[in-house]
Amino acid sequence: MEANPVDAAVFDRALAVADAVLYEGYLLYPYRHSSAKNRFRWQFGVLTPRAWAEARDTADAGVAGSAEGWWQRTECLLEPGPGEAVVRCRLRFLQLVGRSIEERLPDGGHRPTGELVTGSGLAVGFDAALPRDFDLCVRLADVLDHEQRVDLHAPGGKDVETLGDDEGRPVGRALSRRWPVRASLIVSATRCSTPAPLFRLCVRVENTDDTTPPDAPREEALRRSLIATHSLLAAGESSFVSLLEPPGWAEAEARACANVHTFPVLAGEPGTRDLLLSSPILLYDHPRIAPESPGDLHDAAEIDEILSLRTLTLTDEEKREARATDPRGAAIVDRVDTMPPEIFSRLHGAIRSLGPASPNEESR
Numbered sequence: 001m002e003a004n005p006v007d008a009a010v011f012d013r014a015l016a017v018a019d020a021v022l023y024e025g026y027l028l029y030p031y032r033h034s035s036a037k038n039r040f041r042w043q044f045g046v047l048t049p050r051a052w053a054e055a056r057d058t059a060d061a062g063v064a065g066s067a068e069g070w071w072q073r074t075e076c077l078l079e080p081g082p083g084e085a086v087v088r089c090r091l092r093f094l095q096l097v098g099r100s101i102e103e104r105l106p107d108g109g110h111r112p113t114g115e116l117v118t119g120s121g122l123a124v125g126f127d128a129a130l131p132r133d134f135d136l137c138v139r140l141a142d143v144l145d146h147e148q149r150v151d152l153h154a155p156g157g158k159d160v161e162t163l164g165d166d167e168g169r170p171v172g173r174a175l176s177r178r179w180p181v182r183a184s185l186i187v188s189a190t191r192c193s194t195p196a197p198l199f200r201l202c203v204r205v206e207n208t209d210d211t212t213p214p215d216a217p218r219e220e221a222l223r224r225s226l227i228a229t230h231s232l233l234a235a236g237e238s239s240f241v242s243l244l245e246p247p248g249w250a251e252a253e254a255r256a257c258a259n260v261h262t263f264p265v266l267a268g269e270p271g272t273r274d275l276l277l278s279s280p281i282l283l284y285d286h287p288r289i290a291p292e293s294p295g296d297l298h299d300a301a302e303i304d305e306i307l308s309l310r311t312l313t314l315t316d317e318e319k320r321e322a323r324a325t326d327p328r329g330a331a332i333v334d335r336v337d338t339m340p341p342e343i344f345s346r347l348h349g350a351i352r353s354l355g356p357a358s359p360n361e362e363s364r
Helices: 008-022 050-055 218-222 248-256 304-312 316-325 327-337 341-346
Strands: 071-079 086-104 110-113 115-118 121-124 126-139 148-154 157-164 170-178 181-191 199-207 227-234 239-241 263-266 275-279
Touching: 008 086, 008 227, 008 275, 050 199, 071 227, 071 248, 071 263, 071 275, 086 115, 086 181, 086 199, 110 170, 115 157, 115 170, 121 316, 126 148, 126 181, 199 227, 239 248, 304 327, 316 327
Parallel strands: none
Antiparallel strands: 071 199, 071 239, 086 110, 086 126, 086 170, 086 227, 115 121, 148 181, 157 170, 181 199, 227 275, 263 275
16 A cells, blocks of 8 residues: 555536535534534544544444444445456644734734734634645555554644734734544454455544643643545446345345444446545535535525525624634635525525426325
């Protein structure tokens, strides 16, 4: 198994849905840092440091990604193709970025403040996140009946942005800091007892940080956590088997797959089986973004029309705070404020398919 770059186009067919998973719950309506629902962040796919998780007895082995633990496991079924079976894997997660605001003092020093008026508007402190991708390629023969491990590292860093007034004079600064995140990706495979050749592929992700004290507050543990953790798998000439609707000959093996804090579904266009999305949010096979949706609203089971209308009800001061909270929140407010009527009308409802009514329905 090699930590080499893979062709990014392999996963393009699933990235729209994968990005929705990545940012699900990132920032919830009303998109302001002062909102209660935005004070408890990162609801899905959180892999915390091991010692911290074990101190809280988070040993939950269900598929629900809302349960926090230090590892997650994907098990899926792979039908080998005519050539050598090769699986490409992309691990994706968010790395926390803490943003704080400091005002400039007359002597040139700085002190922390909750918010600051600048020439471009309002600046507030808020935890953002940086998306991280790690691409791996594995030959089935190399992991058959034994596991291989790859260690991953997302480095820390610190950035300082000077904040100025209308005339460009410095009035403060924004400090953005991220902490190192360490993880391991473990891949293994076993043969299944089925009439046709079939393999159970296991992909396990672990948070390997050993610097977070077990008694640290959650805010500190999140600094070195993998957030919204999920993976994409591409089978090449091989095929994945649906765990939701497996063929009869593979049904028992599908039931035996033990997924923890994530669940794999077929991705890409309906009818294809070469792409898999393992998500901490339960989905159906071949999920897609509604074509009527003009952009992500980051809310669970979002209803674009309702959330867009509610966003319009925000006062000017609330919209100002939302724009200052996070660039993604600002984009939502700006998009809704400038949305033309014809786009709103598309959000009111859609008919995906029509079919003839049955005789019983016609008589009602």
